[in-house]
Amino acid sequence: MTRAASGPRVGKRVGGALYFHRSALDLLDAETNRKVSSASERSDVPWNVAKVEGEAVSLLRYEDFDDHAFPCLLESVRIDGERVVRSDYSNRENPPVLHRKELLLRPDDDRIPVFAALTAAAEGHGLFAASHRIGTKQAWTRRVTEAGLTVEGHALVSLPPPSLEIARHRTAIARNRLSAPMQSLVRHEFVSPGTTVLDYGCGQGDDVRALVEGGVEAFGWDPHFLPDGTLAQADAVNLGFVLNVIEEPVERLETLRRAWSYCRRVLAVAVMISGHRPTAGLRPYRDGFVTSRGTFQRYFTPDELKEMVREALGVEGFAVGLGVVFAFRDPADERAFLYRRQVRRAERVVSYRPPPRERAIQPREPLAERMRPTLDALWATLMAVGRVPSFDELPTDVGHALRKSNVSISRAIGWCEGIFDRDEFERAAAARKEDLVLYFALGAFTQSVALSDLAARLQRDARAFFGGVGKAKEAAMAFLFSLRASDHIRFASKQAIGAGIAHEDGRGGIHFRREKKDDLPLALRGVVGCASVLYGDLDDVEVVRIDMEKMAVSLLYITDFEAKLPLIVRDVRINLRNQAISDKIFDEDGRRVFLARSAYATDERERVQREAIETRVRRLLALQGTAQTVRHANIVRALKDAAGKQLERSS
Template sequence: MDATKFNQLVSSVPLGKKLPEAIYLHKDCFPELDNSLTQFILAVGSALKIDPNEWHIVKLSRNEFRLSLLSYPTFFTEAYPSLTQSVTVDLNKLSHRIVDYKDSDNPPILHRKETMLPAQHECFDEFKAITEEGENAGLYQNSRMIGFKQSWLRTIEAHGYTLVDGRLFRSSAVIDQSNTTVTSIDRHKTAIVRHELSAPMKQLAKQGYLNGEHTIFDYGCGRGDDLTELEAHGLDALGWDPNFRPEAEKVKSDLVNIGFVINVIEDKVERDEALLGAWELTEKLLVVSAMLANDKFISQFTPYKDGVITSINTFQKYYAQSELKGYIERTLDENAIAIAPGIFYLFKDKLEEQRFLSGRFKRHHSWKQLTTPTPTSEEQARLLFTKHHNLLNRFWDKCLELGRLPALEEFTETPEIIAAIGNAKKALKLLLQVQGEQATKVFEAAIATRREDLLVYFALCQFEQHKGYTHLPNELKRDIKVFFDTYKVAQAEAKTLLYRIANTQEIEQACIEAHQILPASKLNDGHSLELHKQFLPLLPALLRVYVGAAVQLYGELDEIDIVKIHITSGKVSFMGYDNFDTSPLPTLRERIKVKMWQLDVDFFDYVDEHSRPPLINKHLLLTSTDETYKKQLSFDKRLSKLLGLNEHDNVFMSKCEFDSKLLMLNKKIIGFTIKSVT
C-alpha cells in the first residue's frame, strides 16, 4: 500500500474519533472498515512483532503516511484509561518509535471513548453517558488542559467533583485550610510529559524566533520534551533542571525560556534568584510564563506561604495577569511585554525589541497586482518594463510593503535593478509611468498606510521605557526620515494620537466612522463597537491605538473572536466563542475585560455550558462575502421574528434561558433550521 491509497482509505473511514490531524479507532471498529485498511494495520503490527493483544487503539494520520498503535489495557474497565505504550510508525521513512508510559505519574488519558466504537457496541451507551457527565460538569472547556492524568484530575477537582469508581460525583470533603504544616514539596511532580511544544515555545515559533538563527536555553526544562522537539528540528537548544538535569551547564543564549518555573518555587528568595538567573543568561530575549487563576479557583486548595499546596503535594503560586507583569518588572527592572495570558517577553537586545514591536502593529497588505502594461507613447519604457517584468513586480511589492523605496539591504535584488534600470528611483518612476494612474493611487495609499502604522507603533511605545533614536534599528530610522523627517516630530505626533484615546467624543466619532468603513461590525450607539478580530487592522489609527493598549495588557488574541470597544468607560472586551466559524448560534466561552485606566484585566469563564450566552444576530459580524452569510442572515431574521427582537437589540441571556424560551415556543434549532417540536 502506498501513501496515496492509505490517505484515500483513511478519508473514507466512516466512524471513529475524528480530529483535524488523525482518527482514533478501537479494534472493535475493524469490521466497519475497508478490509484492505484493516489488513494493512494488522500487518504493520505483525511486522514490528507487536502482540495483537498488547494494543487496543489505532491512530490513523489524515495527512501523512503514518499510524500509531496505542495500548490502553483498561479501556473497558476505567472511565478515563491511561496510555501505557505507543508505537508510532512512519511508513514513508520505514521507521518507528516506542514510548513507554507504564511508570509515568502523568500519562496521556482517553476521553469520549464512545466515539472510538461502533454505535451498536454494547458499551457505547455507557461510555456516552460518561462523556455527557463530563460535559455537564464543564470539564471539556479547555481541551489543551485535560489530555494528561494529573491535569485531568486537577480539572475535575477544580470544578468541585471527584471520581468514584470512574464516575463523577460532587465533592463532599471539605479542605481543612487550618492545616498548613508542610514538611516537603514534591517539585519534581510538576514536570509533565509533553507531546507537543509548550505554550511559550509555540509563541516563539509563531513569532519566527525558532527559525534556526538563535541559540536557545530552557531554564527549568523539566523532563526535556521541548528540547527533544527543538533538537529534532536541528535547533541549537540546551537546558537545565534542578531535578532532571542538575549536572547540565547553564549557558548564555540568544533566547532563554523560563516556562512555568517561578510558580512552582515556594521560597520567594529562590523564586527571585531563578528569574534573575534566567535573565543573566539572556543575550536577546527572555520568555517568562506562569500559571494564572482567579480567587475562586485558588480557594479550593490548602494555602501555603504565598501560594497553595495541590493534591499531589506540589506548590503552586497562581498569578493574575497584571500581578505577574508587576512581579517580573519589579524583579528585573525591565519592561515586560504581554504575549498571551501568563506569557511575557523581556528583551535584552533593545534593537530586537523595537523590531518586534514595530512588526506587531504592522498591517499586512494584499494589494491587487498591477502587471499589465498600459498603452503608452514611450515605447522604450514599455519594452524595458516588459523585458524585466518579474523583477520589477517583486520590486513593486517591496515598495508597497515599505511605502517607500527600499534600501540596499531591504531588497536583495537591488543590484539587478541597478543593472537593468539604473537605480531604484528610476525603477519606481518607470513602474508608475507604465502602470498608469491606478498604480499612483495604490502607491499613495501604501504611503499613507505605512505612516499610520508607524504612528500607531510609536504611540503604543509610549507605554514602554523611552528608546533613544540611536537605539532604533536602521529600517526604523529610514522610516522616520521619509515619513516624519525627524524622530522628535514622530514622537510628538504619536503622543498626540495616544492622548486622544482619553477623549470619549473622538472615540465615539471614530467608532461611527469605523462602522461605516468596516466590512462588518455592530455599533451600539453611545456604548460600544463590536467587530471580529480579523478587522482590527482596518480600524482608524485612533481605535487601533485604543485596542492596542488593551492588547499590551492582555497579550495575543489567539483564542479570541470578537472585540468590543467601549466608548465611554476606557475598557475593551475580548470574547471567545465556541464554534464561532461553524455554528449559527455560537455560545460565549470566555470574556476578558481590560480596564485601561486601572491597568487591570478581568477574566470571566463561562464554565457551565448552560450558562453560556448565545450570540444573537451573528450576521452583523460577518462580511456579505462570507460563505455562510446568506444562511446566517436568513436564520437570524427567522430567530429574531420568533423572539420578537429587532436586529440591533442587545440580548444577553444564558443558554439555559434561551433554550427555555424556545421550549415555550415549541421550537428547536437544528443547524441553521428552526423546527417545531413534535
C-alpha cells in the same frame, strides 16, 4: 420581642435591599412577611436567607448556615411579579460568599455571640477592608490566606509555619504540542532554524525535542529531570511554568535572574494565572496552594507577573498572552517586537508578490521590459515600506539586478510608476504612516526604551513620513491625546460601521472580528493597540467589542463562530481608564450565546436565518433587543419549560 410596626428591625441592609435569615421572618412587618411567604410558596428552593428589594424577593440557599463560617451561595430564585429567575451556583468555582451572618438573625438568636466574635476577629485582621472586593469565594479565600490565616469552624487561626516537602518535579507534564510560551517565541519569530534556544526548567523536555525535530538548535536543563543538561547562552530562553511551582518568593527572583543570565535576545516567562483553575479543596500554603500530590502552585495576576520581572531583571515584561511575557536583552529587539506587533499589515505585504498583470502603459525602454521581474519585486518593496527604500532595504536579488544593469533606484521607481498604480502606492504610504504613529504612540504607552535605540529602518521611516523622530513622537503624542476625546473615537466608529468593518451593538458601542482590527480607522486601532499592550496578543480572540462610554475593550473567545448559537467561552475585559483586566472563563453552565452573529452573515439568506434565531431567543427569554449575549443554560431551561407547558396543555 416586638413585631416591627414601621419596617423591620432585623436584617442587614445593603443598598436598597434587606437580607435576613429564615428564622427571623416572623419578626418582619406584615407586608414583607407576606411578600416572602408568597414567594416561598411559589418556589421549591430550600432557602435559608431572603433578600427583599422593592417588590422583588430573592430566596437564597447558602451552605449550611450553622456549620460554615462564611457560607457560599448554592442556589437562588428571584421572584419579581410574574418573572421568576432561578440560578444555580452549586457547580461554580467562584460563587458569592456571605459575611457577617449575625446581622441576619433575630436579636435573641443564641448563635449571635459566636458569629459576631468571628466578625470582630475578621475586622481586627483588616479582612473587610475594601469590602466590594471580597464578595466572592476566591477573592475572600485569597484575602484570608494572604493575611496568614485560615478558617477553622468559626475561628480565624494563624497558618502554621510552613515546613512541607514540596515535590516540584511532579508538576512537569508530557506535552504533545509546544507549550504556550514556546509557541509565542515561534510566532514572534524569535525561534526558528538558525536560532539557539535554552529551555530553563524544561521538565520532561518535550518542547526541546519538538524544536530539535524542526531543525532548531534547542537544549534544556532541569534540576530534576535533566540536571546534566546544557546550560549555555542562547538567543531565546524559555522559563515556562517554573516560577509558579516555586514556593519561595526570593527563589523565584533568583531563578528569573539565572535564566536571564543565559539570554542573548529574549526571555519568555510563563506562569499560571489566577482564576483559571479551581482552587477549591487546595490547601493554602505561603502565597499559593499545595495540591493533594504535594506540589505547590502560585497563581499570579498579569500585573504580578510583570512586577516580578521588573523587580528581578529591571526591565519591562511585555505581555504576549495571558500569563506569558517577553523580556528583551537588546532594546533594538524590543523595538522590533513592538513594531511588528503594530504593523502586521505591512509585514503581510512584504511576503506578497503581486503576479504580473496586464498594464495600461507598457515601459518603452527595452531594458525596463527585460527587468520586469525585478520591477515587480521592487514595487512589492515600495508597497511594503510606503516610501523610497534605501539600497540595503531591497531584497538581495533586486539590489543585485539593479547593480548589474547599472540602474539607480530612482530610475527603476520611475519605470515602476509607468507600470503600476501610483494611487496604490499613496495608499500604502498613508497606511504605513498610520502604522508608525501607532507604533510610536504605543511605545510611549509602554514606557519602553529610548527612541535613540530605534532600528535604522524605523529612523528612516520617521524621517520620510514626519521629518524626523522628534516630529514622529510629537504626532504620536497628539494622537494619544486625541484618544481621550470620546467624540473622536465615536467618529472613527461611525467610519468603521460605514465601511462595514464594525457593527453597532445597540448600546453605544461597536463590535468587529479580530481579524479586521488592522483595517479599522487609526483611532480605533489605537484603542485596540492599548488593550493589546495591557493584555497581550489577541490571536485566539474572535470578536472585539469597544465600549466608548466606559473606554473598555472586551475580547470574546468563541469556540465555533459558524454554529447556529455561537458560544462565548471566555470574556476578557480591559478597562483603559484604570487599566484593570477581568478575565472570565465560563464553565459549561456559564457559557454565553453571542446574539449578534447575524451582523457577520456573508449573504442575505444567512442574515435572515440568523436574525430569526436571535429574535426567537430574545422572545423566549423576554430580552431587550439590544441584549448581545445570554447564558446558554437559560435558553435550555426556557425551552424545557416551554415544552413542559405544551405537554400540560395537550394532556
